[in-house]
Amino acid sequence: MNLARNLMLKKEVIEASDELVKETFWQDVFRSLRKDRMAVTGGIIILLFLLMAILAPLIAPHNPYEVNLDNQFQQPSLQHWLGTDMFGRDVFSRIMYGSQISLLIGIVPSLITMSIGIVLGIIAGYFGRRTDFIIMTISDMVLSFPSLLLAMVVMYTLGASLLNIFIALSIVGWAGTARVVRAQTLSLKNKEFVEAAKAVGVKPYVIMLRHILPNCIPQLLVLFTLEIPGSILSEASLSFLGVGAQPPASSWGLMVSNGKEFLFNAPWVAIAPGVAILVIVLAFNFLGDGLRDALDPYLKQ
Amino acid sequence: MDQALMQVRNVKKYFPVEKGLFGKKTGTVHAVDDISFDIHEKETLAIVGESGCGKSTLGRTLIRLLDATEGSALFQGKDVFKLSQHELRQLRKEMQIIFQDPFASLNPRMKVSDIIAEPLVTHETIGRKEREDRVAELMEQVGLRKAYSSRYPHMFSGGQRQRIGIARALALHPKFIVCDEPVSALDVSIQSQIINLLQKLQEQNHLTYLFISHDLSVVRYFSDRIGVMFLGKMMELGPTEEVYRHPLHPYTKFLIAAAPVPDPHARHQEKLILEGDIPSPLRPPSGCRFHTRCPYVKDICRSQEPQIQQIDDRSVACHFPLE
Amino acid sequence: MGAYIAKRLLISIPVIFGISLITFILLNVIPGDPIALMMKEHISPDVVARVRAQMHLDDPAYIRFFRFIWDALHGDFGTSYKLNRSVTTLLMDAFPNTLVLALSGALVSWIIGIPAGVLSAVKKRSFLDNAIMGFSLFGVSIPVFWAGLLFQYIFSMVLGILPVSGFSGPEYLIMPAIVLGWSSAGTIARLTRSSLLEVMRNDYIRTARAKGNVELKIILNHALKNSMLPVVTVMALQVAGLLSGAVITESVFGIPGIGRIAVNAIQNRDMPLLQGAVMFTTVLVIMGNLIADILYSLIDPRIKYD
Amino acid sequence: MSDTILEINNLKTYFYTDKGVIPAVDDVSLKVKKGQIVGIVGESGCGKSMTSLSIMQLISPPGKIAGGEVLFDQKNLVGISKQEMRSIRGNDISMIFQEPMTSLNPVYTVGKQVAETLLLHNESMSKAEAKQKVIEMFAMVGIPEPEKRYHVFPHQLSGGLRQRVMIAMALICRSKLLIADEPTTALDVTIEAQILRLMKTLQAEIDTSIIMITHNLGIVAEMCDYVYVMYAGKIMEQADVFELFDHPKHPYTEGLLKSIPRRDIQQNKSKGLYSIEGMVPNMLQLPRGCRFHPRCEYAVDACREIEPQLVDVGDGHLVRCVKYNQ
Amino acid sequence: GKSASSGRMLTISQQKDPGTADVQLTTDDYMIPLNIYDRLVEAKTVAPGKSELVPGLAESWEVTPDGLTYTFHLRKNVKFHNGEIFKADDVLFTFDRMLDPKTKALNTDFLDMITGAQERMDGKADSVSGIKVIDDNTIEITLSEAFAPFVANLATPAGSIYNRKATTEAGDQFGIEPEKTVGTGPFKLSKWSLNDSVEMTSFADYWRGAPKFDGIVMKIVPDAETNRMLFETGKLDILDLEDSASQIPQFKGDEKWKNQIVSGPIVGVYYYAFNEGMEALGDVRVRKALQMAIDRQTLLDKLYYGEGKLVHGISPPGLLGYNPDLAEIPFDPEKAKALLAEAGYPNGFDMEIAQVTDSPNTLKMNEAVQAMLSKVGVKVKINQMDESTYFATRKEGKLASAHNNWSADYNDPDNFFYTFFSSKNAKARSFNYTNKAVQDDLEKARTMVNQEERIKLYQELEKKIVHEDAAWLPLFALNHLFVVQPRVKNFQVSWNGWTSMSFYEIDIVESK
């Protein structure tokens, strides 16, 4: 047995033993996700809601803004599936239209929150020391601050608009994400692959972007799906500031809080949007759970 | 003797141990404590020692993944520790590292081709095509099929992953590679494949290795010279065969004897077993660091730290070297 | 440990100062006039102008801020514009109520959340798991005022066993605590579940099994304590969050707490009161984190502070 | 009474994953005599741990014992009630795990954890009594200052001491069978030597049987009386330790023995180290015929077709190779 | 037991805690002051929506013909809660305190017509020269200019009389600490837990005789639904339906409650203010179009269940000088469109309606109006802002058009006309209405002594302001509905329809 013979690698051997996986990481995740009935259900529901939001003007049975005071508080019927509200407007159509704002408010601020949180979290975690201290102190402040005040400041200095609601919600929300990302970064930055990148001479920001960020994705995904319902609900409390959906338009959060007054007299007005929120929250959570589990076997390896 | 490729002189690396919110220093780990040696071109210098004795720290400090506390390391005449960031980046082409853990050392979310290409992307402004060719060439060199280039690390076995790590280290044609326990995590049958590969590459590319390991069997086979570390200190340094045949330091002797031999007939031989635990690096023993475990301990060992003695081409740090 | 706590508290001083500066700036940035609001419909421009001047509201902002800090350093947090009362007294009166509410809410969320999390972790991906998670998510996704109304309707109107609202005895605490707790039980349950699943993979769980332990004992004795670390972090934040975020519960159940005071202070642009309330919650958040850290070291002997 | 403490017959432990069925333990039979140290060697993933966990009935989903029997003291453990099995675990059969670092619960003192085993199996025993026994056991496994160490948390102990605690835990009930799953892999060489010596001494003293699971042939050579070599879920070869090392019959065993460098003899570097090329097969797609054939340098056509059986080649030496199947 | 409704305590509720019982420091919450203090003159409810000025702490008073000097003869043997006897000096003290800059009082405009008030408020004088104590039971007040509604003015809660000794001793705790907050009223403040409840117990030595029940518990209940449930479970004696109009049909239809509803007109008006400083609204044709585009009757019927009466001018029914013969403002969208076209907005225009957040009733109204105006092409944006911003913006004259209501503090048209349309107030309320002639007349009317002529002037001004200048859109005067538990007797809606009222006349009888 000599070295030369031995070093001639038997290519077909490697091939034979390695035929298994051709799929990419995400294909793999998607495949295990597909097997998860709850996650699939969640995903389908979300898709349906998204479709509903996009197609609302085409498929809504009634004009959601059509006020007819003679038609107040009609019970659910074939004509009005979910009844009418105190202005005689069709609740079902309003839910369909409301989903536009509610879903936007659910998703966009979560995205912004995530982005800010990710950037600050990675920077804090990666550079540590003073940078970390400063960022984490600020995040402590944000966490202990009345979020209402922050939101008000944004709304009053920038004016009430959807974009500014996004900003208002994000200013409050980033701190939590930053903490999670920071913790993740702290554990990742000591991983050997980060060290390997350093050994090769890769610059810090490239390391953060190429090596650390992608590895936070599973946690971030889960966080993201959990953040969405939170935002949908907080829109209702933002309406307290007179922002949120502007009448006559509506959102689920607003419909729920406005309908509260009629909870016992005309329950459908408030319950229908409430159920919509619940369903979407459950859907996102099931999908989030599924996603986490789908990402998990890989992490175990 | 020819001019050494790297001259390591009095290198120290201390880690402050910080606790609490204020990062108050509560102690110091003398992970590498005043170590000097030369590494010659094309040789394999092995560093052995038990867990936590500072092997990895030494390796990482030498290629400046860690900043040394003190000392110098002249690589081809230039002090690695004094280079500017820019010069350091240039130096990265010359010295590389292969990590112990084939799972942790590859970014699980990057394709193999991207991992191997990362050094090229970082240092060379070559075209995409050229880069792909280089990657293919490297993969071939370490025995990986080109077809795998778009796979992710988790689709590979441990041995294959280690090859990826080796390919990455080779990408910039380094002269000097720190191999930080490159085979410890591998299966017995894969271990020999990698050792052979490293050996082949050394011959082909005239590489110099600093080979860190705690496996004394592998080291005996693979290295030209061997350095034995204990708690941050170099206890003994010399040509491998001589050290194995006639260890000068008691620790070396016990360390070599400790590893079991795959031969049942050897089991009845009286075994030398070192008693006691490895002392904490936070509070190393006074005098000779080994004295708490040394069966030959004398009073002077407890109080006085032994100087390094040069005996021919070997050196040893012991008051009473073995004969 | 004592020194550690002292240090932690010391470091919170700049945080508190920073926070009160920010509060001050923000409240000055947003439009609104406390005096105009105090007069509401009976507004009379001359009176507004005069009272503003009398209350030194026309002084430059930095002077007002330093006056506030100076007084605060002397233990005087000033007098609420709107309520005409000493901020310290106001907060001291409201705080115990909110604390009791927050703690009992937290307790409920743990009592629901932890067993639910454990159960669904044990029966992972079963119907029971989904049902439990569904229930706790239900609490997260229905607005608190709904849950409040629902409970009031059932327990006060229909069954007549609990008082609708108010805060003058332990029985008044039951519904608000449940409503508040339910709204965050979901988070605790999910966290417990995932943390427990994580812990159950550890080698020492296998060791416990190999000893011949009953599964239930393994979970309760060996796994739960270990899985509580991340839960404790959230619990701390949660208590702090409940303290400052229980406004709606406080309103629905008529509990005179800090949440309502703070929100009213914002609405009324009642600077001294808001400053006081914000400082209060900041200190509480800091304390909450500190307590969490101390709990950490009690749960996990590997963590030591000195 | 038979002198066999454990007999495994045709044990099959399969993992039913969504990618397919993994035959982690595939038709494994083995026997442990009283007082014997039996070694199981093989590469990572070949099913060593799953075999031992199958004995303990600790396979968790998606894994399942799909067939075969585990006779412990002539009683089949497969399918017995959970309660009955619990009374055996830790009492009659105990285990030492690979990672002393993580196999102890970090939040309880080591003394308490060892005492727990004792209390679980001796209902009448008082806590004080248990403590006394634990301290005695600590002394026996060579833990210095056992009284003090009783109250110490795992993280306050070095790896070697922790492994001693694990051993104490395994021996405290004086089990008849001790399964040591890579007990020294995580330890330093000098500590490893101490632990191995300790196990050997204790085995002689308490007279338990030991199943020693490892991938380190050195440990096998030093410790075991009889050896099973596993590859991809199957036993490839089994023999008395001397027989196996002196006359390996299976190409895999042979390859393993040849590919390990030795610390006690100088090897010629220029020839290169012997190596078994290729990788351990993917358990989801095992090659047809002999599982080892893709890596076997003696492979012939028959190897690709015929799944060889274990055949006795004399003196209790069994080999699973086409060569001996004809 | 703890239950507040036990015993003969009257339990009522309120959304927000007033914070202070010092009436000089608040303008929007008079519930406590109306029950613990007395005034020199009281506005007595003689019938729903009807009032009469009756002697209070002053037994009688006379005015010089020039309307400048008032002499009040004070009642003897009136005791304060602390046992002090009421004297003229207390009146002097009270009014001086209001005008004392150190008090930072918010209600000074009730007294600023007194001679020397301005100097006092500016800190230029140590006392108010126009107030003179003649003897212990006589006080003389001189005005700098005749002010017709002066006596009515003193009957507002802001005119509550304090005790010099107690108030001085209490310092800044006056109005806060129950035992230090002393008046002569039928109830004395006995307990105050902020944001929870305020308790008042009946004052045995009250000069008109002790109340017929033990006292009042005022709970602070921020949530309307909770409030209703409290009432339905018997924990509240009186349920105010003002903020939950949507419950009116339920209670009216409920056998148990329908006979327990007590209703009274609010002497006040719901209206839309148009900010003439805003684009398009500066044009009177546009404002007229808006007046005609809104179907007020439907709003009243659907949002307030018909509980009220349309108002076409400024004075609501019940107010002195109410003109029942005023022409109607018609609902005529076609004409509205024509007017808009005439004004140059054939396709309508965009306008903003401002409102405070968290005011469901206002929002409902605005949403309905938004829909109505869209029918004539006017696109309305409802801009919600928090109260503080709202009032601060309004004070600057920059608030967009808004829906609001106003009810009488005292029974005099001045309280409406001057409040809204005098030149300084028109700006401060963001009407930005300017009509020099009208506004000069408004100033003049205040000082007119001849009541008949004065009323005539007001009625003319009303036509000018509403029908010619279309400066606002009056909607309606509503009824104020309360539901009371059967054990509460003699409950009567206060003359002006306010929520804040005196409960002195009430009796509580335990049924069964």
Ligand SMILES: Nc1ncnc2c1ncn2[C@@H]1O[C@H](COP(=O)(O)OP(=O)(O)OP(=O)(O)O)[C@@H](O)[C@H]1O
């Ligand atoms: N970043 C660090 N901060 C503090 N201490 C460190 C750090 N890195 C290493 N050490 C300490 O330095 C000592 C030497 O560590 P090093 O990793 O070099 O040992 P090693 O010989 O490579 O051990 P092993 O065989 O376990 O890899 C150890 O005691 C370790 O705890």
Ligand SMILES: Nc1ncnc2c1ncn2[C@@H]1O[C@H](COP(=O)(O)OP(=O)(O)OP(=O)(O)O)[C@@H](O)[C@H]1O
């Ligand atoms: N939870 C699981 N799901 C799927 N397959 C599993 C699972 N656990 C183990 N296996 C499979 O069982 C096979 C045998 O694993 P086992 O742990 O017995 O190997 P081992 O010989 O002990 O290896 P090592 O030396 O690495 O400990 C492995 O190939 C693995 O793929």
Ligand SMILES: [Mg+2]
């Ligand atoms: Mg190392």
Ligand SMILES: [Mg+2]
């Ligand atoms: Mg194993």
